[in-house]
Amino acid sequence: MKKIAIIGSGPTGIYTFYSLLKTKIPLAVSVFEQADEAGVGMPYSDDENARFMLANIASIEIPPLFITYLDWLRRQDQAYLARFKVDKASLHDRQFLPRLLLGEYFRDGFLTLVKEAKTQGFEVNVHESARVTDIDAAPEGVMLSVNGKPHPARFDRVVVATGHVWPDExxxxxxxxxxxxxxxxxxxxxxxxxxxxxxxxxxxxxxxxxxxxxxxxxxxxxxxxxxxxxxxxxxxxxxxxxxEADFYCPIPYEPLSILTESAVESEIAKGADGLLDRVFALMVKELELADPEWCQAISLHDLNADNLLEAWYEDRKRHGPFTWAEENLKEVERNKRERRTVAWRYAVLRLHDVVSEIVPALNERDRARFQAGLARVFIDNYAAIPPQSxxxxxxxxxxxxxxxxxxxxxxxxxxxxxxxxxxxxxxxxxxxxxxxARGQKPLKTKDLPFPTLRKQLMETGDDIPDVSADYTLRSPESIRGRIAFGAIPWLMHDHPFVQGIIECAEIGDAIAKGVHQPAAGARRKLPWVEG
Missing domain, CATH: 3.50.50.60 (FAD/NAD(P)-binding domain)
Structure with a gap:
């Protein structure tokens, strides 16, 4: 029976464990969580949040752990929900609810996961208040140090799912x-x-x-x-x-017509020179197909990957932040009542995932152009916030x-x-x-909190950890296949939109597939929505 260690029990660690369970192949799984309660995750813990703080994701978007978030909420007592100022009678799947309540869902799902895994023949050990302080990988297995002391077990694979990294208090x-x-x-x-x-x-x-x-x-x-x-x-x-306020759109996302994944793969295959501009031209065609009136209004056909950002913000700058916020809120609430989708907003939302696939293939100049322009457009679009905020x-x-x-x-x-x-x-x-409050910054190999692993990776000369399709480290060769690296701050260089619960589920799914297969190939998109 393979021995797997999961470092971190936030969303990435939980979805990795859940995906391992779905493979139906029993494993010995050890979970290490530095907090005193596993299965919550820092963004949803009561140490870092207050009850009035809202999660920026609705039930319809959250990959389910056994049951959907909405069904779990409906199973709770009204008195329990009232502690979070949530009315059970008015629950719906597009609602933005307190982060602490989402943390309760993850905690409950984690405990169910542990119980179900043991029922299916898994060996499970959960270590709470257990901070992993070092990772020492070798061809014969991986050893951990926990709270500064060597852990007795040797693991076949270690999953680094440590999540965001913030300055110490x-x-x-x-x-x-x-x-x-x-x-x-x-x-x-x-x-x-x-x-x-x-x-x-x-x-x-x-x-x-x-x-x-x-x-x-x-x-x-x-x-x-x-x-x-x-x-x-x-x-x-x-x-x-x-x-802007979160807007109504169909979920799961409808497929794109022009800038598809196969179209992006084809453009990547042509080489890095001109890649950003070629993909932007296809993006323009996709937007013109979706909403020709909006494209004409902003003169999209005359714009490029560098100045789209200026046109994107033009109306908001002209109106001022609070005037625009008030008008945008009215529009969003009206569209949600009428179940109306603004075509150009929805097209940009769907485009961000497929366009992000080109980032690892961009040359240095175009990567800087992307970060200064298109990336900021996409982030503004998909990071729309709860109307209540x-x-x-x-x-x-x-x-x-x-x-x-x-x-x-x-x-x-x-x-x-x-x-x-x-x-x-x-x-x-x-x-x-x-x-x-500017958020998570991308981190490099030198920022790794595990001294032995950091030394091993720095000797390879890689500024950031180099991962394969199943997120296992590709180098050094001596430990290939031993460590799955799903720590978001170190993935953000090549994959700037990797943050979020959906992405955590995709990472977990890829890692779980790799546990029973040799690592190979480039990263791929793994949709969580079935059907």
Whole structure:
């Protein structure tokens, strides 16, 4: 019986275990989780979130663990759901619900998974409060160090599913937080000037973590506590543009007609020179087929991979962040009531996955062009946020608490012991408390927290871990097939849109297939929706 170790029991680790179970081939599986409760995942744990924070994914999109998220919710008592301010009678599959509740679903699914695996003849060991501190891979197997001490077992394959990596809490001070997950949830923030770098959902959640200490929402208004009148929050980004509200569209996604996976494979086969521009030309044809009026309105035929971003944001810049947010929210809510799909938005949403397949094949120049242009268009489109988050933001703006600043690309930030000062275009912003909420940054081999494995990989000369179709490390040759590398921050270089629960499920499925097969070939897309 093969011995498998899974490091991390967040979504990637859970879906890997679930996919291993579906192969029906018994294994000895050991799960190592550094938190004190396995099967939740940092993005959904009560240590890092509050009950008012919403998950940015609805039940209809979440790959099921035995049962769908919606069916699991419907099995819960009304009193239990009420703790999260969820009404059982109004549940539906396109609803955005608290992250903590999604964490409860994953925890319950994980416990069911452990029980079912044992029933099917698996040997299962779950190690909680068990931080893996080193990985030592050799041809005869892989050894782990846990909490600084050697673990007695030797494994045939180790799955690295450690998820996001944020700065340690000891890097935070009372006036500076290097991420929203570095002690902010437990910190007491006074009514002062607060700066938040980032205008995505993470930035909005950071703002919520602060304002909920100084008031409450009632009837779509925010009521500030007496004595907290000095609270002011500035959300900042290069563009000063707010995310749009999540929009209605058919799920599972309808197939593309022109820029299909086979079309992308054909373009990749022609070589790196001109690849980005060739694929952009096919993308234009796909969009013109889907929504010719929108394409004409933005003069898409005259645009290229470098300036589409400017046209994409043009209306929002002209209207201002809050005016646009208010109008966009009305449009989205109307379309959801009428089950109406905006064709160009839906086409861009479906295009991001297939276009991302070209990234590993791009030359250095075109990869930089992609990151500066098309990647930002796609991220803005698929990272649309829950409408309730927009409503909350508008209420905070109406209360005079929140504003937005566009910094541009040229600004200076001075993090002092008492204040953070940002200078841009001749303006100076001073903050008593500053929160960096720009999200996960891609990491390199040198950032690996496992010293022995890091040394082995750095000796190969690879800046980032080189993985095959089943995510096993391709080099060094001596350990090929021993380690499956599903840690998202290290995959983001070649696969910039790899974040998210759906992607976690795809990674888990690929890893599970590879456990019983030799690793080979280039990465491929693995759709989770059957049929």
């Amino acid at each position: 000891d890097e935070a001070t009372r006036s500076f937080f290097p991420s929203p997950w570095s002690g902010l949830m437990d910190a007491r923030i006074p009514a002062c000037r607060v700066g938040i770098m980032g205008t995505s959902l993470s930035g909005l959640d950071a703002a919520m973590a602060v304002v909920m200490q100084h008031g409450h929402f009632a009837d779509q208004q925010f009521i500030l506590d007496k004595g907290s009148e000095a609270l002011r929050i500035v959300l900042m980004s290069r563009t000063g543009i707010l995310p 927009i409503r909350r933001l508008l209420a905070l703006r109406e209360a005079g608490i929140v504003s937005v600043a566009a910094l541009g690309d040229d600004y200076d930030m001075d993090i002092g012991s008492g204040q953070t000062v940002i200078t841009h275009h001749g303006h100076t912003l001073r903050f008593d408390v500053f929160i960096d």
